[in-house]
Amino acid sequence: MSQFMQYTFGGLTTGAIFALIALGFTLIFRVSRVMNLAQGQFYAWSALIESSLLAALKVPLWMSLLVAVVATGVLGVIIDYAALRRTRATDISTLLVITLGASTALEGLAQVIWGSNPLSLPAFTGNNTFHFLGASLLPQDIWVVGGLVVVVIALGLFVDRTMAGKALTAIAEMPSTVGMLGINLGQFRLLAFFISGAIGGLAGVLASPITYISYSSGLPLGLQGFAAAVVGGIGSPLGAVFGGLGLGLAQQYAAGFVSSIYASAVPFAILVVVLIFRSFRQRTAIIDGRRARVQFIPFGRPSLVMAIALGVLMVVTPWTGHEGLESMGINAGIFVLATQGLQLMQGQTGIISIGQGAFMTFGAYATAILTVHMGLSPFLGLLAGVVLSALIALGLGAVTLRLSGYNLAIVTLALAEVVDTVVNGWRGLTQGATGIVGIPTMGSLSTNAFYYLVWALVIVGAIVLYRIDKSELGRALKALRQDEVAAATNGVAVARLKIGVFLIASVFAAVSGSLYAQSISLVTPGTFDPSTSILLLVMVFVGGETSILGPVVGAVVMVALSTVLSGVAEWLSVIQGVLLVSIMVGMPQGIMGAIELYWRPRKAREPNGSSKEMTA
Incomplete structure (x- = not known):
């Protein structure tokens, strides 16, 4: 008692x-x-x-x-x-x-x-304990x-x-x-x-x-x-x-009667259950947090020029012989993959996710466990991470398909917190805070070969996003972003689309997490903690959430910024936060959106600008 x-x-x-x-x-x-x-x-x-x-x-x-x-x-x-x-x-x-x-x-x-x-700060009236009803x-x-x-x-x-x-x-x-x-x-x-x-x-x-x-x-x-x-x-x-x-009591009871390791995840687990339960009590989906209407940025001439410039930069970076630049290029490419999935969710569908780092964790740990603990190939580890992430995304999408807006965003953030708690606490599988070291790369690739593998996958991802954008599926996703109720009224399968988007984005993230673990031969709980999900958000918005090239530009800019500021790393979070606020307030269309929108007024002022565009 x-x-x-x-x-x-x-x-x-x-x-x-x-x-x-x-x-x-x-x-x-x-x-x-x-x-x-x-x-x-x-x-x-x-x-x-x-x-x-x-x-x-x-x-x-x-x-x-x-x-x-x-x-x-x-x-x-x-x-x-x-x-x-x-x-x-x-x-x-x-x-x-x-x-x-x-x-x-x-x-x-x-x-x-x-x-x-x-x-630790001093107590107001001392630290002498007293007893009440058997408790100290x-x-x-x-x-x-x-x-x-x-x-x-x-x-x-x-x-x-x-x-x-x-x-x-x-x-x-x-x-x-x-x-x-x-x-x-x-x-x-x-x-x-x-x-x-x-x-x-x-x-x-x-x-x-x-x-x-x-x-x-x-x-x-x-x-x-x-x-x-x-x-x-x-x-x-x-x-x-x-x-x-109620949540305080639940957390303390979980810590005392179950395990203190996982107690911090209890409030988030309860939050997810409550939100899902409430959504099923309503006859229609929760729409209170819909995204604002946006102008989707086309892949015009500025995007083509930027794509060519980035392609040239990608090809010539290993030729410089500078190991630091090549390492930065690998990191940028890996984060591009993760943000490509996020761009599909946010830019084309309007689903805010603050938990993309959790799916990177699944890809990284699946690769680490299968290669280091079981001696399997990194390729099989990557596939296992993709399958695990897809299954979790399928389940998450199925139970949260009635949620939208901030409710859905908070569920994804809760997932990131729960995953972070689990990988810290499940020491028998994840090695806890020490992590898993000695993760090999696929085929024991050289640094140059691994670099080109990462960017080849980035190109594949960009092609996939472009084909989705130009397809009937892309038009349905945009309709879903602009007005979920209207989209459903017009015959769009809202639930199926949401689950599909979760699935595709999780695959991008899992591949990214697996490659990152291989690139540094290490994964720890801190590798993809919730701050990683925030960084991915910054990358998407900096590059432009409705542009196909947005993830590439955003990731390259933020990775380059992190490298430049490595000497004052403590300021990095400050700069990331200020940059995210500034972009959302002053340039919500991001870098690529600003370039495209700036280009069009200039063409409009030119004589016969439209005919030039058609014959270019």
Whole structure:
């Protein structure tokens, strides 16, 4: 009994942290319809700011807590004003990607400022344990749960008793009429972001004395808080509280009675089950997160010129005799393969996936296990990875085919988190954190031969995407992206197309992961962690998500950028995050889209421009 109570109180403490973060998600979503994936960064930043105030400036504890919470509130305002307000997009999925970029940038900046070493902060009222109902508790546990209670009561009073709170309620319930009521939507939206940031910051300063904090603490906690908000019913403050407490209890019970290794995956598994269950309770598919209408970029003369230039660069790189350039070319080609599958999902179909790295993991580990542990050929390992990824994609597509928009995006991100947890914990098969070393290349190819193999597969992938784009299937995929309901009404087999797209994209990713493992002769859980999926997103959007050449351009640019910045690697995440936000806000069509769109107005100004185009 005492053991059960210990897990219960531990679950309530963990759940209170989840609930505080979930409240921030809920408040922002009610007012702006934005799913702010940067919410977890407020948790990390507040604790890190507090650590600097205490250690460097010798600020008293309570003053440092207040300053840290207010600072993260201001950080929330900055994200809204500097990023979200600048975009013309209004669809939930695009805004989700922008906040993901902001989260990546903040995490990288935290690493630059505070380093990588985890920090522990002092408890508010000591560390002497006390016993209650057979469980051993710390005073800080009471502060965490009490902090949640205070926030819930304060929010209730704020909403019911103040004009600002009533205005926020009006914005949430009657967004189309608030202007007629004289409510300044912009000002109150900033207020909501400030309160949301402050609540996330409060979670950080409350939890940091009982857990280590580092620059990377924000995203995992943010995703678990997001899971709590969705499970409880996004937009419902009370649901966020119960969702957080429920997931906290489930995680602690799993850790205590099953295995602590896989406990962190429990909230995401519950999230997937809840989303799928809800989708089957509805008569129609969930369409609340449809992508905005886009202009598909044709393969015109600029794309042809770019293709020729990239082809020449690809051919001559090994001739330079520069091993660094050749290695960079291999990495670029491997990432192109992964982003080609992502381009099919996002660019042509409008399905946002934040879990492509998980399918790269399947390809890499299948190759590693079959070659190193079983002595089979790398080619068979690659095929096994493709089959495994395809089967998982088939199953995932089948159970999530009724989901769309941010719901589907979050399911793919949950998959990435679950896979990362499994490969870390299944030590008997994956060797845990040490990984598997000594992976051979197919046919013991030389570096030059392997380079050309990778880029030959890239060309095959580009041809496949081009043929799909010009076929009836491509037109159906575009119709699906523009309006899923209208596509289904016109006879498009929506479910079959979604499963097919998942299947094809998983094959691209598995091949990419297998080749990457062969190229470095090593695979570890960190090789394709969730940050890899974010990097692939950046590559697609930088190159242009609706252009066939977009994956090539995006991957080459980002790999080259990573190589150039290798001396200041800690800044790489900052640059990737800022670049993703900048592209989504200022150039959503990407590099190739911008080139194609710039070319056409110039031709239109030329006399007989159309006839020149026809005879070129």
